[in-house]
Amino acid sequence: MAVFQAAMYAGAWFSPKIKQGIEGRKELLKKLELSLPALVNGRQVAWFHAASLGEFEQGRPVMEKFRIRYPDHFILLTFFSPSGYEIRKNYGGADHICYLPIDTKKNAMRFVQLVKPQIVFFIKYEFWFNYLRELRENNAYILSFSTIFRPGQAFFKSYGGFYRKLLTYFDHILVQNQESLDLMHQIGINNCSLAGDSRFDRVSTIADNVxxxxxxxxxxxxxxxxxxxxxxxxxxxxxxxxxxxxxxxxxxxxxxxxxxxxxxxxxxxxxxxxxxxxxxxxxxxxxxxxxxxxxxxxxxxxxxxxxxxxxxxxxxxxxxxxxxxxxxxxxxxxxxxxxxxxxxxxxxxxxxxxxxxxxxxxxxxxxxxxxxxxxxxxxxxxxxxxxxxxxxxxxxxxxxxxxxxxxxxx
Incomplete structure (x- = not known):
């Protein structure tokens, strides 16, 4: 992960988007430690994480239905990419929106200890080792939904033991298609089920509310x-x-x-x-x-x-x-x-x-x-x-x- 972080900083010289993401994370944990406890005010926390805008759109119908079903929960929404955060940072369906701190052991520990989520939703492709491990150690419920797997991914390679271990941290993984479900069963991951893609619900809502x-x-x-x-x-x-x-x-x-x-x-x-x-x-x-x-x-x-x-x-x-x-x-x-x-x-x-x-x-x-x-x-x-x-x-x-x-x- 240190290599990944170094690559991000190097990339910022050439990419305004990467630079924007780095700027948005400056002193982020310190700011959250000052502000978030008062915002949460003792409520149970549901944390949704989306890589970018597309994943947010997949997660949106779930967040909105979660809000109806559990109105007393505090909903935290995090993004990895500026293209998601900058466009949806004022989305009214979450109580607080911010970048996800880079997945280092120290960051994950500070963030999870601060947020203390009761339940966490990772949307589609997000598999962050330090966060998953820290969440599991703190007894948070962890779900992945609208997830999709393909045979060429590292999970299914002979060298993919580390990646397969990431999947064991989830309480349940809800996949998009039968191929994904079959691939999971082939590597012995059974805490999964076929649910489909929540984007269909999202775009249907758009059409119904023109x-x-x-x-x-x-x-x-x-x-x-x-x-x-x-x-x-x-x-x-x-x-x-x-x-x-x-x-x-x-x-x-x-x-x-x-x-x-x-x-x-x-x-x-x-x-x-x-x-x-x-x-x-x-x-x-x-x-x-x-x-x-x-x-x-x-x-x-x-x-x-x-x-x-x-x-x-x-x-x-x-x-x-x-x-x-x-x-x-x-x-x-x-x-x-x-x-x-x-x-x-x-x-x-x-x-x-x-x-x-x-x-x-x-x-x-x-x-x-x-x-x-x-x-x-x-x-x-x-x-x-x-x-x-x-x-x-x-x-x-x-x-x-x-x-x-x-x-x-x-």
Whole structure:
């Protein structure tokens, strides 16, 4: 772990995000020791930990149901990554939100002794040795949920004894799919069960509680719209030529994964037709029409899909596909790149069921969009597949809460 911490400090010279995480952890434990006891005020503590924003969205429905079921508990939410903490540091569903101190023996001991959690929830991939050991020694209940395992992970290698030991610290592990459950049983871990992915519950809640965005409705003028969500430069290199080649009118909303003004300015120069930033469009009083609206803020995307007829989800021409379920829950056909989606079960499922298409290049995107423009009944049928896929997989949150109640109510 000392090597990991040193690597973080070295990385801060090259990455603003890593630097932000280091700055956010400065004197963190000392600040918590001064403030947290008064905030907790003798209540039992439920600690939820999310690596980043995506894991937070998985954990959110569980936190919110936990709050209803156990209203007297103090909910602590921690993040590892700035991309989660900075966006959700004001989330009202937790009593206190902070970074997770780096997983050293000393930090884990101080943090656990301070927080004294009755129950801890680690979301999806989080396996921190010192924290797990310290929590077990202090008799906290430990759950992992929406967890997913793959054969190539260290847990299942001949040298993976240390990693397998981490799994024994949990009271229960609730996994996403049957493959994960089978892998756990193969290495003798039986304190686990199949619950599914709580993201399905989260995106269903978003669809059931839609937010009206009058400016977006005005921009659309009743025309079909492609919502391009969480896109990167690699996505736009493929998407822009595809959009420029379309002969039919199509409104486009682009929501970058990261707001980089210079990069967005370059995209606008390459896009044929008129484009406008959302921040500018809000000030537009002359009702000038635009073809492309670029969202230059964070937090709107999940509500934007409601206004789309088709979704392109970014990340799959780079390091990995972003959340496709937020679009699928609104009944949109989903398009994404054919490279970085294979480790995402929902992407493979939706391709197999016919609700999503993985594309190799601009020509394929143009052909899809043209076909769906000319045949809206086909587009809507594909969208129904996406929506039904989400609806059929709801319920993980209730299963997670059942295991929670077994621990807390016995």
């Amino acid at each position: 937010i009206d965005l009058p400016l977006i409705a005005r921009f659309l003028e009743g025309k079909p719209c492609l919502v391009a969500g969480s896109v990167w430069e690699a996505d736009m290199q493929v998407l822009i030529p595809a959009l420029n080649a379309l002969k039919e009118p199509l409104k486009v909303i682009i929501a970058p994964h990261e707001i980089k003004p210079e990069e967005i300015a370059t995209w606008r120069k390459k896009i044929s037709g008129s484009s406008v930033l959302y921040s500018e469009y809000k000030k537009n009083t002359d009702n000038q029409p635009y073809n492309c609206l670029i969202i230059d803020n964070i937090g709107m995307l999940s509500s934007l899909y409601r206004y789309g007829t088709v979704a392109y989800i970014g990340g799959s021409f780079g390091s990995g596909l972003h959340n496709i379920l937020e679009a699928a829950t609104f009944g949109l056909p989903v398009i994404f790149g054919n490279k970085g989606y294979h480790k995402f079960q929902e992407a493979k499922d939706l391709i197999l069921e016919g609700g999503a298409v993985a594309v190799a290049d601009s020509n394929e995107i143009t052909q899809l969009l043209s076909n769906w423009n000319h045949n809206p009944e086909i587009r809507m049928a594909i969208g129904d597949i996406s929506r039904n896929y989400v609806v059929s997989r709801k319920g993980a949150t209730d299963k997670i809460m059942q295991e929670t109640e077994k621990l807390l109510d016995r």
